[in-house]
Amino acid sequence: MRKLTYLVAILIIVSCTQKNEIPKGILPPEKMANILSQIYEAEHKATNIGLKYDSQKVVLRHYELMILEQNSTTDSIYKESFTYYLEHPEKLETVYDIVIDSMSLREQVMDANREKANNKAK
Template structure:
């Protein structure tokens, strides 16, 4: 009987909330916001440098501004990134959210460009 109770206790403990995020880790929604800003910085930098992505002082300064704006340190971000990399379910959720947001933003920008071109065309024909 003691063995059965011991085995059940082990099963219950092992089925505990392993997906719980420690308090020192940046919450998923905030982490996603930070990654979004970093993706935008990287895209602008890559476009500005003719498709050549490189780590330079300008990008690092912008990353630091993102960290500062979000009130996190570079170390907190790095530690959180490492935590999420080890937790595939969390990282998948973050990635899905980030991709969806990037797609929404791209659609907004494309629509704004389309409207701007249409207005410009309309003005030329008048």
């Protein structure tokens, strides 16, 4: 009975201390968040330039490919990483926490710049 208790204890410890690393070939959370933030900004731009939906899709795809190139990654790595994060919700939450913080900070900077420009105009 004692051996069984030790075995269960060891299994619990091993299962709790398993590496929580991201597999090779998957974008790290910070890089994934950066790419997603840029894609969301591009999506916003594409929908606000007054083009029809089909044309917006073409423009957005162009933006996406540029963003991936600027971040030294490929479409397939991005898609594989996105799928990985979808399958690991706790890691996806971390990515989106970074995205939200990043977007909020950018919005605050833009608001501050607008306010500064308005004050100069007065």
